[in-house]
Amino acid sequence: MAKWGQGDPRWIVEERADATNVNNWHWTERDATGWSKSKLKEVLVGLVVEGEAGRCEISDLKHVEGEASCNSRKGKLIFFYEWNLRLSWKGTVKESGEKHKGSVEIPNLSEENEVDDTEINVSKKKGEGDVLKDLMRTEGATKVREALRDYLKALKTEFTLGMILPTNAAVGQELATERKPSGNTVQDSVSPQSLDIVGVKIPTVKILMREIFNSPADELYSIFTTKELVQKFSKCPAVIEAEKGGKLQMFDGCVSGEYAELVPSQRIVLKWRCRSWPEEHYATVALNFKNVAAQTELQLECTGVPVSNEDSTRQCWKKQYFEEIHILLQQSKDNME
Numbered sequence: 001m002a003k004w005g006q007g008d009p010r011w012i013v014e015e016r017a018d019a020t021n022v023n024n025w026h027w028t029e030r031d032a033t034g035w036s037k038s039k040l041k042e043v044l045v046g047l048v049v050e051g052e053a054g055r056c057e058i059s060d061l062k063h064v065e066g067e068a069s070c071n072s073r074k075g076k077l078i079f080f081y082e083w084n085l086r087l088s089w090k091g092t093v094k095e096s097g098e099k100h101k102g103s104v105e106i107p108n109l110s111e112e113n114e115v116d117d118t119e120i121n122v123s124k125k126k127g128e129g130d131v132l133k134d135l136m137r138t139e140g141a142t143k144v145r146e147a148l149r150d151y152l153k154a155l156k157t158e159f160t161l162g163m164i165l166p167t168n169a170a171v172g173q174e175l176a177t178e179r180k181p182s183g184n185t186v187q188d189s190v191s192p193q194s195l196d197i198v199g200v201k202i203p204t205v206k207i208l209m210r211e212i213f214n215s216p217a218d219e220l221y222s223i224f225t226t227k228e229l230v231q232k233f234s235k236c237p238a239v240i241e242a243e244k245g246g247k248l249q250m251f252d253g254c255v256s257g258e259y260a261e262l263v264p265s266q267r268i269v270l271k272w273r274c275r276s277w278p279e280e281h282y283a284t285v286a287l288n289f290k291n292v293a294a295q296t297e298l299q300l301e302c303t304g305v306p307v308s309n310e311d312s313t314r315q316c317w318k319k320q321y322f323e324e325i326h327i328l329l330q331q332s333k334d335n336m337e
Helices: 033-044 131-155 169-176 216-223 227-234 309-336
Strands: 028-031 048-050 054-073 074-091 101-110 123-126 187-189 203-213 247-252 256-261 265-275 283-292 295-306
Touching: 033 054, 033 074, 033 123, 033 131, 033 309, 048 131, 054 101, 054 131, 074 131, 074 283, 101 131, 123 131, 203 309, 216 227, 216 283, 216 295, 227 309, 265 309, 295 309
Parallel strands: none
Antiparallel strands: 028 054, 048 054, 054 074, 074 101, 101 123, 187 203, 203 295, 247 256, 256 265, 265 283, 283 295
């Protein structure tokens, strides 16, 4: 029999930052399917392939079938993923200026095969322009494999943050480590304030961003508070209850929270989190709308972002919110003309 205080370390209740899953011993599982669909679209759509023959671009992720998950056991992460993907591409022949379209099939992206061994099939609609098909089969396939590696890297780093839980001692050590502030820019900057603790006890940071939109403030405000418009720019079903305490869910559940304050055409405050963050940890997002002539300056202040998620959070707002809203506004303008 073990002496008092000398039990199996797997079962010793160590003082943890969140008081759960001691020593990361227990099996935990996190569904990565919704997150993966968004990430695959992010890394693949817009991919440009250029060569002597011409220029091609991945224009759409037409079909995504499969699933992904991450499991934690005994402090180790185990990944399962299996995807069947179909991409659309369009291209222009350099000499003739002819335009052609085709598709890229990836029938089995899974943990059983290396990315270099994953089958990639390129096809083209009938007609001339085989030079573009050859370009996609060579350099295009290389670019697609690089994008798939980016997805897998993000799955194993960005998505898994919070699954291997820190102890209070580890958190204290992180806080004691000096962190150099990133450079400030007009579009995207980080507050020079020291790290603070919000939600569960993890080091966090404040993110400040500014973006100019070609629309009046009331129109931009509506895009963040109207379910149909949110679903248009996010390209996913959404839950939008635009009232104080109302629920928010976007990007297949990758983002969730609730509305904390709404001042029409002026200000929105959200309790906001990404699914990959530690359980029950939320940031506070304040969106302030400032009329500038015929445009609107959107000022974003995001407080309580986990330090390890700083870059991915910034990219989420830039790519999945701001850039998509710009596209939506332009489409609306084109339709009116």
